[in-house]
Each structure stands twice: as C-alpha cells, then as structure tokens.
Amino acid sequence: MTVTDQLNRPVKDLRISLTDRCQFRCTYCLPAEHVDVMRQQSQPENHMSFADIIKVTAAFAELGVSKIRLTGGEPLLRKGVDSLIKSIKKIKGIDEVALTTNAGLLDPVLDDLIDAGLDRITISLDAIEQDLFEQITGTQFAVDKILQSIHRCAGSALKQVKVNCVVQKNINEHQVIPLLSHFRGTGVVVRFIEFMDVGNLNQWQSNQVVNSADLLNQITTKWPIKPKAASQIGEVANRYEFIDGQGEFGMISSISEPFCHDCNRARLSPSGEVFTCLFAASGHDIKPLLNTPDQLLDAISQIWQGRADQYSVQRQNILKTNNKHKKIEMFMIGG
Numbered sequence: 001m002t003v004t005d006q007l008n009r010p011v012k013d014l015r016i017s018l019t020d021r022c023q024f025r026c027t028y029c030l031p032a033e034h035v036d037v038m039r040q041q042s043q044p045e046n047h048m049s050f051a052d053i054i055k056v057t058a059a060f061a062e063l064g065v066s067k068i069r070l071t072g073g074e075p076l077l078r079k080g081v082d083s084l085i086k087s088i089k090k091i092k093g094i095d096e097v098a099l100t101t102n103a104g105l106l107d108p109v110l111d112d113l114i115d116a117g118l119d120r121i122t123i124s125l126d127a128i129e130q131d132l133f134e135q136i137t138g139t140q141f142a143v144d145k146i147l148q149s150i151h152r153c154a155g156s157a158l159k160q161v162k163v164n165c166v167v168q169k170n171i172n173e174h175q176v177i178p179l180l181s182h183f184r185g186t187g188v189v190v191r192f193i194e195f196m197d198v199g200n201l202n203q204w205q206s207n208q209v210v211n212s213a214d215l216l217n218q219i220t221t222k223w224p225i226k227p228k229a230a231s232q233i234g235e236v237a238n239r240y241e242f243i244d245g246q247g248e249f250g251m252i253s254s255i256s257e258p259f260c261h262d263c264n265r266a267r268l269s270p271s272g273e274v275f276t277c278l279f280a281a282s283g284h285d286i287k288p289l290l291n292t293p294d295q296l297l298d299a300i301s302q303i304w305q306g307r308a309d310q311y312s313v314q315r316q317n318i319l320k321t322n323n324k325h326k327k328i329e330m331f332m333i334g335g
C-alpha cells in the first residue's frame with residue numbers, strides 16, 4: 001500500500017531521531033546558552049525503545065518508506081545502535097539505512113555499525129580550522145579525529161560517505177575551499193547547507209544565510225565544475241562535479257531554492273511523535289497506538305494523507321506575518 005499527501009507526494013524516507021541530547025553545542029542548532037531548555041526537554045526515560053521504533057518503522061515501510069536515516073540530537077549517544085540497524089534491515093521494503101552524526105563517538109562503534117548493515121553515513125563538519133570548529137560546536141573536540149573517522153568511513157564497505165557543512169555568513173564561508181580541497185579525490189561528498197530557520201533557539205536572521213549561488217561562484221574561481229543530474233526524486237542537494245574527475249559536491253538550498261514540491265520525508269521524534277515537516281510547530285503522538293498495529297498503520301496513513309506542508313516555499317510570507325511562530329528544534333527531530 002502506498003499513500004500520497006495533499007500535494008500528491010509519496011512518503012519514501014523516514015528520519016528517526018534517537019535522542020534530543022547532544023554532546024556538542026552548535027550555535028545554529030543547540031546554542032550553549034539554551035542548555036537548560038534542553039535539560040528540561042530531554043528525558044531519556046521517555047525516549048522510544050528500539051522495539052517501539054521498529055514497530056513505527058514497519059508501519060512506514062508498509063506505506064512506501066524504503067530509506068531510513070538515524071539522526072538526533074547525537075544518535076550515537078544511544079547504546080546499541082548497531083542492534084537497531086540490524087532489526088531495521090530485516091523490515092520488508094527497507095532498502096537502506098543511513099546515519100547522520102557529529103562523529104564524536106563514532107570511532108569505537110564504526111565497525112559494529114557497518115557489520116550491522118549501515119549503508120551510508122553523513123558526518124557534520126562546519127570548519128576544518130580547529131579554533132573555528134570549537135567556536136561553532138561549543139566543544140574542544142579535535143577536528144583531526146573527525147577527519148580520521150571520515151577517512152576510515154571512506155575506506156570502509158559503506159556505500160557513501162558525506163560531509164555536511166552549514167554555511168553561515170561571516171563565520172565559516174572561508175572554510176568552503178579548504179573543505180573541498182581536503183576531500184576532493186577521496187570519494188567523500190561534501191554538501192554545503194544554507195543556514196535554516198529551524199526552531200526558535202538559534203535566533204536565525206536572513207542576513208546570516210550565504211546563498212548557494214554565491215558559494216558556487218566562489219568554488220568556480222578555483223575549479224571548473226558542472227552540474228550533475230539528481231540520482232533520485234526528492235533528493236535535497238543539487239549536485240556538481242569537478243571537471244577534472246576529482247569527484248562531486250552538493251548544495252542544499254532550502255532558503256534560496258526550496259524543494260518542497262517533491263519532499264517525501266517523514267520524521268519521528270525521540271518521544272514518539274510523527275512530524276511531516278522540519279518546520280512544523282507540533283507533531284502527531286502515535287505512542288498510544290504502538291500495541292495496536294492496524295490502528296498505528298491507519299493513523300500514520302491518515303497523518304500523511306492530511307499533509308500539505310511546504311514551509312520553505314511559503315517562508316517569506318510566513319515570516320512577514322509572524323516571525324516568532326513556534327517551530328520544533330532541529331536537535332529534537334534531526335536533519
């Protein structure tokens with residue numbers, strides 16, 4: 001059975017936030033001054049068990065989801081993510097499991113995750129310069145260790161390794177060329193993300209965004225590039241390849257070039273709420289239905305069929321009328 005929403009979009013991709021906790025304090029996501037807010041909201045005992053996550057994933061798979069992304073907060077703060085991956089891979093219809101992580105806790109568990117069947121990994125890295133990395137992430141974690149983990153992933157059986165870099169004006173624009181220089185020719189795909197107005201804590205302002213078009217101009221002064229075709233419907237990044245054959249990179253332009261028209265992503269929060277948009281104010285609590293599979297399936301199907309979200313397309317108008325409206329935080333439902 002497949003379902004479509006009010007704008008005829010199927011559901012293909014489920015992003016599961018395993019926790020809203022994180023050991024980093026990225027200024028654009030979970031700014032350190034809001035640590036108290038996070039403490040109030042994050043109750044690990046209220047996080048969904050892996051058994052319950054499997055039930056919800058199986059219901060989504062029946063409705064057409066084939067791709068799962070584990071995210072957070074920092075997903076690797078949960079113990080036994082490898083066992084969760086193993087169980088997800090057994091669900092009929094699931095082709096692929098990916099993980100988004102800050103890589104701080106990756107090294108000791110990487111082999112187990114790969115053995116469990118992890119297909120793809122995305123590691124966040126906004127700066128290659130140590131001082132700037134510390135300033136952005138609010139930690140003193142060594143960039144070299146993250147680079148080592150990324151290179152280990154690139155040399156492993158994983159099908160794809162990506163690096164996510166959120167670009168903020170006058171903060172890390174100058175890291176774009178160094179990041180590309182570092183990863184060109186390694187098979188690792190760097191993706192530059194326009195800083196988004198997710199949540200309310202990051203105090204987003206439109207003048208902090210660097211448009212992908214400006215970044216592309218910066219990149220073309222250094223290397224000749226050409227656009228690459230999208231590999232699948234609903235792909236969030238515009239892809240580009242280096243003409244000299246040294247690989248590709250991507251641009252995620254949620255602000256300057258919204259891609260709501262084919263958005264096929266649903267999100268599950270750590271406490272068991274389904275969100276149909278990254279910018280939603282609230283989710284749908286499906287916890288009471290976890291022990292009644294038919295009702296769970298029916299509820300999720302109804303939620304998706306009722307969906308009409310296209311926040312990024314409507315952003316300008318929404319911000320004009322109410323720029324303070326409440327939105328879920330990124331560290332609660334992941335990227």
Ligand code: SAM
Nearest residue numbers: 029072073074100101102124164195196330335
């Ligand atoms: N902690 C993990 C990590 O950082 O990779 C996974 C969760 S994090 C919320 C997922 C992705 O969202 C990261 O790549 C992060 O850079 C991105 N992100 C967080 N806040 C953002 C914002 N305001 N705009 C754009 N991307 C954002």
Ligand code: SF4
Nearest residue numbers: 022024026029073102
């Ligand atoms: Fe943590 Fe990821 Fe948010 Fe940074 S972007 S604070 S690593 S959840």
Ligand code: SF4
Nearest residue numbers: 260263277278311312
């Ligand atoms: Fe999808 Fe909402 Fe983002 Fe549009 S704004 S692409 S509907 S998550």
